[in-house]
Amino acid sequence: MTFEEIYHAHKNLVFNLALQYVQNYEDAEEISQDVFVSIHQSIGSFNENSKLSTWIYRITINKSLDFVKAKQRKKRFGFLTSLFYDDSNDVKHDAPHFDHPGVQLEDKEGLANLFKHINQLPDNQKTALILSKIEQKSQAEIAELMNLSPKAVESLVQRAKTNLSKKINDSEGK
């Protein structure tokens, strides 16, 4: 398979998965570029005994998590630099914005609020939840993607739901 063939076969998979992590079009596009550049550079090391889509899924998950962490670091650094620079109207760092193109208008507010809490979950819980509830993967598929046992995946998803409940209820003051 040529690189172009790999790209056309997997571009929507990569872009949509990245969207679930960042919930906006521009960031998901940037992550997708990172993923395919990485695929191009490391296709030689791909073990042909495993599925190509599984490998691409893993790269996308890792690149998405790295992107989110880098953005959080930039945000923290932006706060520090604002203490030392002159007060001006310049935007020192990008504010997060919910602009998920796959979300219907009537669901936007509810999902924006939900993702606000999902984004605070630990990486592995967030990934398990995204793969389970949005990507609609089975426990066995998630276990293969995350290199875990199905039991571990079940536990992760359950803990994610529990944590989400706590965060939502705390934010609503219940």
Add this chain to the structure above:
Amino acid sequence: MTNQQKQPNLDLLERIQKVDAPPFLLTRIQQRLENTYRTQFSPRVVFGLGVSLILIFTLNIVVLVKYNKANKVETNLAQSMNLLPDNSLYK
């Protein structure tokens, strides 16, 4: 978790629809790849480095050969006059 805690409505997540990847994504990826490889493996840089290394190597060989020849000539001359080939006063 207590019974009073509200369960998150995760069914909303299942309503998220899949969308198409951006139309010019491949072009942008190809541009990035080109820029990456152009910086790393510029033909001019590689050629320049190669020529420099060959020149330095050749120069070193020439200097070594000339030094060895000169050394030999001096030794032969000194020996034919029954003199020491170096500057030491005492043996």
